[in-house]
Amino acid sequence: ELDNLMNNKKINAYIGFDCTAQSLHVGSLLQIMCLRMLQRYGHRPIVLLGGGTTMIGDPSGKEETRKILSTKEINKNITNIKKVFDIFLDKKNIKTKPIFVNNLKWLGKLNYIKFLREIGKHFTINKMLSFDSVKLRLEREQSLSYMEFNYMILQAYDFYQLFKNKNCILQIGGSDQWGNIVNGVELIKRHSSKQVFGLTTPLITLASGAKMGKTEKGAVWLDSKLLSSYDYWQFWRNTDDRDVIKFLKMFTDLDLKEINKISNNDINSLKIILANEATKMLHGKDAALRAQKTAKNIFEKGSIGDDLKSVEIKIKLIEDGINIIDLVNFTDLFVSKSEIRRAIQNKGLKLNNITIDDEKLIVSKDQLDNKNYFKLSHGKKKHILLKFTN
Secondary structure, eight states: OHHHHHHHSOOEEEEEEEOOSSSOBGGGHHHHHHHHHHHHTTOEEEEEEETTGGGTOOOTTOSSOOOOOOHHHHHHHHHHHHHHHHHHSOOSOTTTOOEEEETHHHHTTOOHHHHHHHTGGGOOHHHHTTSHHHHHHHHTTOOOOHHHHTHHHHHHHHHHHHHHHHOEEEEEEEGGGHHHHHHHHHHHHHHHOOOOEEEEEOOOBOTTSOBTTEETTEEOBSSTTTSOHHHHHHHHHTOOGGGHHHHHHHHSOOOHHHHHHHTTSOHHHHHHHHHHHHHHHHHOHHHHHHHHHHHHIIIIIOSOOTTOOEEEEETHHHHTOEEHHHHHTTSSSOSSHHHHHHHHHTTOEEETTEEOOOTTOEEOGGGGTTOSEEEEEETTTEEEEEEEEO
16 A cells, blocks of 8 residues: 555655764664655655654663753754754755654643543553563563653654644654554544554664674764764675675665676675765765775775874873883773783784784884874774874
């Protein structure tokens, strides 16, 4: 029914994003690509930034209650997150231009008694207890606050508001949102006798079994202030061989015919295409090419790359010499000095491409050789420039 509808008319569809951090990360990228694809085929995306629901916290997939943020923090996050959609979504075509909404607009004005009488009466505790987001927490004997328990009703009410005021007939979300989406579909049917639709996407895990968007260094942010374009490029370049074709289909604008045509190419060339296409979309073509050039310089020529992540250090700190461990500790390559020592013991740390084998090594200004930087490398994939300033 949804297929027929979307083939014959243009619709408005929404995805909601709670604003619990100052940016979205790669784990949200599949949802963003759904909105991008809707636009490409003439439909209009609605981006709901949850100023209201962020105050409550979605219990789906969570083992504990989220930290409660202040209104000021949430508004700051909303402003930053909106910039991601300004990059991925087209604002020129008036018919498909994204609609941005903040659900605090209606949730912030709710009268509790009126809401319970008009909306709450449609929800049974029996059914609410059957949803995975609730059931799993209770089975594990982990606390679930009454505040969080209400989340699914608020999300259903969001869909109802967008249906009523923005003619929205489709909600898209990750598969963990299925129960919340169904609640909205049913609420609208009871209130208006109209049919609306829900569509979920699978939660993406890597071939290794790890959750998409997380690495040993932390989240893969969609914000250059939190993650450089080079590190973003490297994330895609380091994709597991088994995931490359799947990710080309999900996370680039390449046509399926084109992907099928190149699918038998050398796997490393496919990874570079993936990294370039994904980085180009978020950071621009120039940034993608710089990142590729930097990687080539580092891995093939053993030299310094233009786009390598850097840390600035006052030159006076090394004037009289500094222990290698203290120097490395200025970076985020390691979380502790003991980790740095282990890396040295395992021959996993290099300074200007030379392996460090002595944890008592003293590094001084004299070793700069008329340059203003050192290159630190941990293994084959982690590199950082130490830039020295006066």
